[in-house]
Amino acid sequence: MIWVDTLVQGILLGGLYALFAAGLSLVFGIMRLVNLAHGDLIVFAAYLVLMGVTLLGLSPWVAALIAMPLMFALGWLLQIGVLNRVLGKDILPPLLVTFGLSVALQNGLLEAFSADSRRIPAGALEGASLDLGIVTVGVMPLLTFISAIIVIVALNALFYHTALGRAFRATSDDAVTAGLMGIEPKRVFAMATGIAMVVVTIAALYLGMRANFDPSIGPARLIYAFEAVIIGGLGSLWGTLAGGVIIGVAQTFGAAVNPEWQILAGHIAFLAVMLLKPRGLFPRAVD
């Protein structure tokens, strides 16, 4: 029954990738913006949580709760101050700007925190596990996966059942006509990026508690997030979870065969899905 164990570990790992990807997916779905600094923003948030823990002596959960509004504000300001100015018909300027932001964040973090790898101490949860009969799962991976589901359910509820979500969808359809409805696209985009940064904070919490991180690891997380979003179909949040799970499962099975194959197997699964379904598993009808 070793393969059942591998499968379950892979699915749970997919939850982490889905958390990395959910904010990216949200922002892309609303404003067709690919934020190349997404991974570095996750790392930045992880340092923010770490500071709450080390400097203020807070538990990681409380530190993350405090980091969320700060990250929301950062996202809002980033959108209003920078990204809104470069969004337009041409997709290149926002790519260049977020790439620049990525480099700047990495260097800033290196300056502030050095290249040493760090970890958010999770106390007793670290290494704790739960015996489910057929398989034994780590408490931390399980919490990550549950959090991913909660995040996606919450984002979907926001997207499909609130006035703000209606404004998100309308603005994404047709920003000019949304303006005629009294909606200010730039404010809507700022809200979206703010919310994406709250999700980034949750991703950062688990990233930092589960593994070591240092200022340089952002781009690698971005790749997993990207692959999860693209496998799922651009703009579909459940698709993003499915994408994360596919990469996670491919990685654990790859690692089960040969530990060196873990990362490669994830990328191969991504390519395989792209060959079979170039638009992803759950593409949106209108694009």
Next chain:
Amino acid sequence: MLLETHNLTASYGQFRALFGVDIAVDTGECVAIIGANGAGKSTLMRSITGIIRNEPAMVLHWGEPIGARPSAEIMKRGIAMVPEGRRLFPSLSVEENLLIGGQARKGDGPWNLEAVYDLFPILRERRKNAGTALSGGQQQMVAIGRALMSNPELLLCDEISLGLAPVVIRDIYAALPKVRAGGTAIVVVEQDIGKALAVADRVYCMMEGRVTLVAKPADVTRQDIHAAYFGEAA
């Protein structure tokens, strides 16, 4: 005056589309704007609603210069538009398309979801459908209902009869008196001169970016209109 334009000019890049347009609409009025393809009617509507930004003093709302304000602010002041081509949001259902029209401004007046469904009963049956899954006439009804949801002071309708069958046009035009009864002034942009003259208190005719005729429907002859519309003596 509820809304005035003063010497309004507008361009698309190098191309000048409006050359000093003056129109005025007062509370409760229904004004029609007619003109051939390319006369600048839609450009005038886009300028009023802030899709095209102008000099502040070119558009006045209760005497206040609003020519440079963004669309969202104009809408919140109570000027709603049914845009050319309807422009429903494809990701939103019929009901959501209506709701979004009243989200940023509720306004005082009779219009809400129920009132719009009473005005266009077919929409009640179709409320869960995607807005874009409807027939052209039904889509036009959604676009009008969406604009009414904010209980606007002024409703701008850009070619609401375009591409629709005569019976459907009749149904849609039958809604306009009810809109006026609710206290909303109306501007209808029309290519159908007969329709325009039938509903309007005042008609403006445009040609090549200029107003070529202003008149009360009762006072104009076919010759006047022909000359103003095509720029030649009949």
